[in-house]
Amino acid sequence: MATSWFSTSTVVLKEQNTQNGFATTEYDVGKKPGKRKGARSKSATSLRRVAVEAQRSRDFVRGSGRRQFIDPEADTKDITASCAAEQYNLSVAKHVLRQEGYDIDPLGTGLYPQVIHVQTPIYPTKDPETGEEENIGPGDVFVFPSGSVVSWNVPEKVQKRLVQRVLLPAAINSHLETIESEDMEYLEDSTRTSSQVIGDAIVLGTQASSEGDTDHNDPDRLPTTHTETDLILAKIAFSSGIARSTKLAVLENLLSSYFETTKTIPTILSGGSKLRFTRSFILRKTGELLSIRAQLNLYSELTDTMPDLFWDSPTQLGLSDYYDQVGKALDVHAxxxxxxxxxxYASEIASVLRERLSEKHSTGLEWLIISLISIEVGFELLRLWREHEHSQDPNSTEALTRAWLARELQKER
Structure with missing residues (x-):
């Protein structure tokens, strides 16, 4: 194939493989072309690339079996999960994200309204430790109706802005002052077809499976949309597990606050003193406990073995297994x-408070009845006393009537 060169300037393209697998191109203008090398076959380039990636995979995964761990020096990317609300209205969240210019479900997973997926662009950032500039992205953000947002490879400032400002109109019972966050790391392995949680890090397998849509006639061809969609589904599975952990952390903190306000009750009871709590306090504490228990067991998927969004997913993707792996890594079941x-235990405390409230109410009713009876007895005694006083008065109507009757009887005799 013929090649033409411009006499005024020359453009030399240098391809560099970045850590996320994308190619960046550097343009140098004004340099003379060096001696041309012979063409290298695509298969040789592909084999060398696979060999390098395989070597990198062996380098950052150490140990074997249950003792596997990620090399601390490995170049990992960040996963951040935040829970800032009791729930998210996903229809409102979809609207506000579109207003911000995000494309909803760009890979067509079809999982809305169970989860919202958007992708973020590449952001230039500066490393706080070294001061060097680097690019972060593209990233993925997943919004769950449970009130959690999980971001993959997204700068911290962008993630905070999404949680604290952009998604605020969609939040139901938001608690921005007590946001719970969960941080993990992940890296991509092009030699794996499946993903795995190793320690506190996730290894994403990005290699196309034999059943995928990869073109085997062209080894250098980028993964197809089908493979990218499978990777996003894997991220959603992992994200769902991480989001469950952050939601659980919120409930743990709520319960800790509940215990903080009721910790004196056992001490008071053991001392033989009376519980001097108001009716409003007891009702408020009972409502708080019922709300926590409802969020754990009724209104969320925290206790489900597998979320509903994975029921229709292909079994070969192993999404439920990814969900379980994250749950085990974060000790969710325990x-x-x-x-x-x-x-x-909190229910026992609430039961004591309710008994105290019932006892106080019963005591109040008893005293009310006693008071009414006392008032009635008082009125009756007052009536009897007045009758007695009236009967002793010679000028009273009764006394005059009796005197008149006595005189009439004497006249008849």
């Missing part, structure tokens, strides 16, 4: 069990 045990 934390749910512990939280339920703590709520059982």
């Amino acid at each position: 934390r749910i069990r512990t939280l339920n045990e703590k709520m059982d």
Whole structure:
């Protein structure tokens, strides 16, 4: 194939493989072309690329079996999950995200309204430690109706802006002052077809499976949309598990606050003193406990073995397994069990408060009845006393009537 060169300037394209697998192109204008090298076959380039990626995979995953761990020096990317509301209205969230210019469900997963997926562009940022500029992105953001937002490879400022400002109109019972966050790391492995949680990091397998739509006649061809969609579904599965952990952390903090306000009750009871709590306080504490228990067991998917959005997913994708892996890594099941045990104890405290409220109410009714009876007895005694006083008065009507009757009887005799 013929090649033409411009006499005034030359453009030399240098391809550099970035860590996320994308190619960046650097343009140098005004340099003379060096000696041309022979053409390299695509298959040789592809084999070398696969070999390099395989070596990188072996480098950052250490150990074997249950003792596997990620090399601390590995270049990982960040996952941040935040729970800033009791729930999100996803229809409102979809509207505000579109107003911000985000494309809803860009890969067509079809999982709305169970989750909203948007992608963020590449953002230039500065490393706070080294001061060097670097690019972060493109990233993925997932909004769940449980009130959680999970971002992958998104700058911290962008993530905070989405949670604290953009999605605020969609928040139901927001609690921005007590946002719960969960941080994890992930890296991509082009030698794996499946993903895995290793320690506190996620290894995403980006290699196209044999059943995928990858063109095997062209090894250098980028993964197809089908493979990208599968990768997004894997991220959603992991994100759902992480979002569950952040939601659980919110409930744990709410229960801790509940115990903080009721911790003196056992001490007061053990001392033989009376519980001097108002009716409004007791009702408020009972309502708080019922709300926490409802959020854990009724209004969210915290206790479900698998969220509804995974029921229709292909089994070969292993999404439910990814969800379980994150749950095990974050001790979700143990934390749910512990939280339920703590709520059982809190229920006992609430029961004592309700008994105190019922006892106080019954005592009040008893005193009210006693007071009414006392008032009635008082009125009756007053009536009897007045009758007695009236009967002793010689000028009273009764006394005059009796005297008149006595005189009439004497006349008849």
